[in-house]
Amino acid sequence: MYLQHFGMRSMPFALTPNTEFFFGLPPHVEALQVLQVALQTGEGFIKVTGEVGTGKTLICRKLLNELSAQFVCAWLPNPYLTPAELRVAVAEELGISLPQSCDQQHLTGLIQQRLLQLSAEDKQIVLLLDEAQALPDDSLEALRLFTNLETEQRKLVQVVLFGQPELDQRLAQKQFRQLRQRITFSYQLRPLQGAEVGAYLRHRLAVSGYQGAPLFSVSMIKKLTKASRGIPRLINILAHKALLLSYGEGLAKVTNKQLRAAIADTEDASPLNSHRWLWTGALLLVSLAVVGYIKGVSW
Template sequence: MYLEHFGLTELPYSLTPNTALYCSLPPHEEALETLLMALHSGEGILKIVGEVGTGKTLLCRKLLNELPDHIQPAYIPNPYLQPDELRWSLALELGLELEQGANQLQLTQAIQQRLVELHDQGKQVVLLLDEAQAIPAEGLEALRLFTNLETERRKLLQLVLFGQPELDQRLADKSLRQLRQRISFSCQLRPLHKHEVGPYIHHRMLAAGYRGAPVFGNIAARMIYRASRGIPRLVNMICHKSLILSYGKGNRQVGATMVWRAIQDTEDASLLMPRYGRQT
């Protein structure tokens, strides 16, 4: 595609949450620091909420890479599961090998025993759940009951919930007040500000192997910010399409015309976007 044309070693704006392209801008760094500090305390449930496309999954993957050695992570990327399915998923993440015929009581007891064993080995177990807004109410209650397991000094299982704003709406329900009251740290993952979009775009190019002056100029960055509203996923989509269009024209710089066409071709990115002159 355009990799050789721009001297890239990989796609800089892939929608896959690639931690090699992680950009340490304030929204994600603030959330990451809060998470690491809260995990160190070992108390309560942690919650990260962000609008669609703001980088929750990338942050989750980055956190997994940053965890100290004494923390044993368990990661469930798709928690739209019933309580028994959640227990089985947790058991597999903890390395348990159980026969499929095991009943829920046996499964719960095995998980409890495994958590105690890991604690005795000096391990702190953290369960990270992406797309947590999709967890059924019964599943949330099952998770809360697991967080009841504790020694005199520390919880045996700590939860980190990553979810869309709908997660807050779910947790506001009276039936989930016990879970809600156990949330000790909460972060809101915001979109990028106007002055952060340009550095974000350039960083992704550099991380993907580009060497040279910024490919996207100030006008292009401003257009991308306005059309994307600072949402990283939309920024990535517009930039990717802009590079394709520029490559097709043989250009090594992305002008306003290419950005405009990329915006027009991107769902949810062209709303209220003013018309720019046909610059190249």
């Protein structure tokens, strides 16, 4: 694609959460600090919410990488599970060998035994759930009951919920008041601001190996911030398309034309003006850029 054209080793704006590209921007650093402090207390639920694409999964993976050997973590990236499936998933994450026939009472007993064993080894057990807004109601209640397991000194398990704002709306319901009262720490991720967007772009380009002149001017960054609303995932999509279009036209940096075309070609981007229809050729330009790369055409 455009890697050789711009002198890069890897894709700078891939959508897969990659901790190699983690950048210490205020909202992400603050979220990690809240999580680390909360986990040291050893109590209750911890909740991190944010709009789609604000970096919750990346923070979750960063936390997993940074926790000391004191912690035993069970990570459930897909929480759309029934209570029974949730217990099985937790058991598997804790390394419990399950017999072929195991009813829910027996399974709960095995989990408690394993938690007590780890606690006796001075381990702290943390259950992390990504996309927690997708948890069925019964499974949310099952999670609350997990936190009832305790010794005289401390809880046997802590639960960290990562979710979209819909999670807050669900927990505000009367039926979840017991769970809501057990949330000891929470943090809401905010979108990136203008200066942060510029630093974010430069950081990811540097990690990818780019060493040339700035690819995005100050005015381009302002437009990109407005179109993306400061959401990292949208920033990545728009920057990637703008670079692809620039490569397709043989340019050394992004210009207003490529950025506007990238914005017009992105479903959730905020248009810069009301004449969005003028830029509907963006997808065609992307296709031409790819064809040019595949055929080795000199642009």
